Every structure is written in structure tokens, then in C-alpha cells.
Amino acid sequence: MLDVHIEKQLAHFNLTVSLAARNEIIALFGPSGSGKTTILNAISGLAKPDYGHINLKGRRLFHGGKSMSVHERKIGYLFQDYALFPHMTVWKNISYGMKSERFAKDLMKELDIEHLAAQYPRNISGGEKQRVALARALATEPDLLLLDEPFSALDENTRVRAHDELRRIHQLWHIPVILVTHQHEEAEKLADVIYYLEQGQVIRTKKKEPPSVYS
Amino acid sequence: MDYAPLWLSLKTALIATIIVFLAGTFFGRLLARRQFPGKSAVEAIFLLPLVLPPTVVGFALLYIFGKNGFIGRLLIDWFDFQIVFSWYGVLIAAIVVSFPLMYQSAAAAFQQYDPNLERAAKTMGASRWRVFRTISFPLAWPGLLSGIVLTFARALGEFGATLMVAGFIKGVTDTIPLAIYFAVESGNMETAKTWVFLIVGLGFTAILWLNWWSRKKMQKHIQP
Numbered sequence: 329m330l331d332v333h334i335e336k337q338l339a340h341f342n343l344t345v346s347l348a349a350r351n352e353i354i355a356l357f358g359p360s361g362s363g364k365t366t367i368l369n370a371i372s373g374l375a376k377p378d379y380g381h382i383n384l385k386g387r388r389l390f391h392g393g394k395s396m397s398v399h400e401r402k403i404g405y406l407f408q409d410y411a412l413f414p415h416m417t418v419w420k421n422i423s424y425g426m427k428s429e430r431f432a433k434d435l436m437k438e439l440d441i442e443h444l445a446a447q448y449p450r451n452i453s454g455g456e457k458q459r460v461a462l463a464r465a466l467a468t469e470p471d472l473l474l475l476d477e478p479f480s481a482l483d484e485n486t487r488v489r490a491h492d493e494l495r496r497i498h499q500l501w502h503i504p505v506i507l508v509t510h511q512h513e514e515a516e517k518l519a520d521v522i523y524y525l526e527q528g529q530v531i532r533t534k535k536k537e538p539p540s541v542y543s
Numbered sequence: 544m545d546y547a548p549l550w551l552s553l554k555t556a557l558i559a560t561i562i563v564f565l566a567g568t569f570f571g572r573l574l575a576r577r578q579f580p581g582k583s584a585v586e587a588i589f590l591l592p593l594v595l596p597p598t599v600v601g602f603a604l605l606y607i608f609g610k611n612g613f614i615g616r617l618l619i620d621w622f623d624f625q626i627v628f629s630w631y632g633v634l635i636a637a638i639v640v641s642f643p644l645m646y647q648s649a650a651a652a653f654q655q656y657d658p659n660l661e662r663a664a665k666t667m668g669a670s671r672w673r674v675f676r677t678i679s680f681p682l683a684w685p686g687l688l689s690g691i692v693l694t695f696a697r698a699l700g701e702f703g704a705t706l707m708v709a710g711f712i713k714g715v716t717d718t719i720p721l722a723i724y725f726a727v728e729s730g731n732m733e734t735a736k737t738w739v740f741l742i743v744g745l746g747f748t749a750i751l752w753l754n755w756w757s758r759k760k761m762q763k764h765i766q767p
Contacts (some may be wrong), residue, residue, distance in 0.1 A: 399669055405663065407659045407663060409657065411657060413660060424677075465667075
């Protein structure tokens with residue numbers, strides 16, 4: 329499904345990471361500045377590795393220095409600050425890259441944001457923003473979902489709800505998910521596999537036991 | 544009274560503004576978030592006409608587009624087309640002196656929103672052009688608009704470079720600022736006064752409208 333090996337020289341260290349995933353949730357866990365977001369950027373095409381390969385569902389996203397452009401990669405990316413388009417309503421945000429209107433509407437129902445369709449991002453709460461951003465990323469029907477600290481801006485209750493939601497969505501979806509987090513508890517709770525990162529290297533991996541039924 | 548200078552000024556300012564808007568927006572977006580060696584030098588060249596005396600800009604334009612300038616020579620040889628002392632000279636002078644204002648406004652406008660918005664659009668399958676059309680441009684629009692107004696005002700008011708490149712030819716290159724100068728020089732104070740009032744009114748209205756509009760727009764654009 330997903331097969332990644334990337335090397336990239338960063339300011340303070342050399343990032344070298346290999347990871348592979350089927351339809352599971354992978355957590356990249358590590359302190360800030362350990363290269364987590366750079367990995368997501370490389371996989372999504374927003375940053376270019378110096379060397380390596382990235383394959384997803386039989387497609388070569390990056391190989392031998394050749395890079396597929398970002399908009400062709402079919403990767404959903406949920407940014408830490410959600411990056412909702414401030415000048416568009418919730419529905420315009422979600423429909424921006426959607427494949428099918430029906431599916432986008434089902435997603436909104438699933439995430440309980442139907443009633444927000446006509447609102448602008450500035451008028452909705454943090455938890456709602458997070459769900460809109462998730463719906464927007466999934467509406468493109470991606471082959472892979474990247475989540476960059478998606479829960480860090482949420483309060484405790486909202487976060488717990490968002491965790492459950494991600495689990496549920498993932499069961500329905502069956503695509504690989506890479507979750508960047510610096511909260512160990514979150515990684516333990518959500519991920520099937522945890523990659524521990526430090527200074528651009530994977531120092532340890534940990535598989536969830538027993539393996540979840542849908543991985 | 545002959546209103547030819549008014550139409551000539553408006554026509555020149557309008558066409559110059561369209562050209563400068565396109566060029567300024569293009570280069571503003573291109574350079575806004577890019578770092579490369581020599582960027583400061585490129586930006587300095589873009590902004591130079593803003594700090595140089597208009598006569599220096601006029602001199603440089605004469606040097607390039609004059610009968611013996613390297614582009615001027617070619618245009619005459621190939622197309623029998625002369626830029627200096629024609630309306631095209633007026634237009635080029637207006638473009639060159641107003642470009643820095645548009646470029647500066649555009650570069651600032653494209654820097655003031657979160658770059659992740661463009662990235663997010665890309666990951667959703669939007670082509671570069673679509674990202675620009677639907678994300679970058681609308682978010683930068685308030686800044687671009689103030690650039691447009693400044694550009695128009697600067698183009699409308701251009702005097703020094705115009706005089707050097709295009710001279711004062713009645714019905715061909717006599718824009719309002721030139722008409723004022725030559726009216727005063729020939730003691731025709733009434734005519735000069737009319738033009739002065741007219742151009743002050745135009746400038747005043749433009750700034751009032753811009754302030755009103757940007758205040759309105761800013762409220763809509765503020766992100767929580």
C-alpha cells in the first residue's frame with residue numbers, strides 16, 4: 329500500500345526514514361523538531377526528499393529524483409492549524425476538492441457538521457473546524473490521510489470525541505493514516521504502529537498488541 | 544476649454560494600470576515567498592523608479608527607447624515605429640514609474656495570508672492556476688486593490704519622466720500634469736487652476752473610496 333524511504337538533509341540533522349503501512353494508523357511520535365512534519369510534507373509532495381522513493385497503491389509518487397506533483401498524489405492532508413479557506417463557507421471548503429457531492433454530504437452527516445454548511449470558518453468552534461478539515465480532506469477520496477497534530481488545538485473533551493471519530497472514520501475508510509503527534513497517550517490510543525522519532529531517525533517502532541481487527 | 548488632456552490622462556492611466564496590475568501581481572506572487580540568491584537585487588531594481596528622480600527615469604527611458612537607444616533603434620529599423628515623443632512614450636513612462644507601487648502592494652498582499660492555505664488546496668487536487676484563482680488571488684485582493692489605486696494615481700500624476708520621453712505635444716502627449724505646467728508657463732492661470740482642481744478631486748476621491756472599501760473588506764477578511 330504505502331512504502332516510503334526518504335532521506336533529506338535538514339538544518340541540524342539528516343532525516344532518514346523508512347516506513348510502510350497497509351490500511352492502518354501509523355503514529356509518528358517525537359519531540360518538536362524531530363522531522364515529523366517534514367516526513368508528511370515529503371510524502372504529500374510539499375517538500376522534496378534528497379533521495380529515496382515513495383510508493384502508494386502501486387503509484388510512484390517519488391522515485392529516482394522524479395516527483396509527482398502535489399495535486400496528482402491523491403493524499404489527504406490535515407494541517408495543524410486546519411488551513412480552512414477563510415473566504416469560503418464550510419460547504420465551499422469541503423466541496424473544493426470533492427469527488428462526489430453525495431459522498432461529501434454523507435461525510436458531513438457522519439461528522440455532524442451538516443448544519444454548519446453555510447457558516448464561515450471564523451464563526452465555528454475549534455472542534456468543528458477540526459471536523460470540517462477532516463471532512464474536507466476525506467472528500468477528495470484520498471489513498472492516504474496525513475494528520476499533522478490534528479488534536480493539539482482542542483480542549484480535553486473535544487479531543488476525546490475527535491479521537492473516537494478518527495477511529496470510527498478509519499474503520500469505514502480503510503486507508504493508511506499517518507498521524508503526527510507529540511502526545512504519547514494519543515499515539516498509544518489511536519495508532520496500530522508507533523514510530524519513535526528523534527533527530528530525523530526512527531529509534532524504535534512499536535506495534536499494538538493485540539493487532540486491531542481492521543489493520 | 545479643451546478637455547483632451549483629461550481623456551489622454553485617463554486613457555494613459557487606465558491602460559498603464561492594467562499592464563502594471565498584471566505585471567506587478569505576477570512578480571509579486573512569484574517573489575513573495577521565494578528565497579534565492581540575488582532576490583534583494585531584483586527587488587531593488589523593481590523599486591528603483593520609486594526612489595529615483597523622475598528625470599533620471601526619463602533619461603534611462605530615452606537611453607533605451609530613444610532614436611539611438613538599443614530598443615528604440617530596433618523598433619525604428621524594423622517597424623518604423625518611434626516611441627519617444629509619441630503617446631507610447633507617455634504610456635511607458637507611466638508604467639515604469641507606477642510599477643514599484645503595484646509590486647510592493649502585491650508582494651505584501653501575497654505574504655499576509657497563511658501559506659498552508661495554498662498547500663491545502665494543492666493537496667486537494669487543485670492545479671497551480673486553480674490555487675491562484677481561488678485561494679491566492681481572493682485572499683490578496685484587498686492589498687492588490689490598494690496597489691491598483693496607488694498605481695492609477697501615480698500614473699495619472701506622472702510628469703517628469705513623461706516630459707523627458709514624450710515632450711509636450713498638443714493632442715498627443717499633453718496629459719493633465721503637463722498641461723498644468725505649460726499653462727502656468729504661458730501665464731494661463733485659469734486653465735491651470737481648472738486642471739489642478741480636477742486632479743486634486745480625482746486623487747481625493749480615490750483615496751477616500753479606497754479607505755472606505757478596505758475598511759469594509761478587512762472586517763470581512765479577518766481570521767479568528
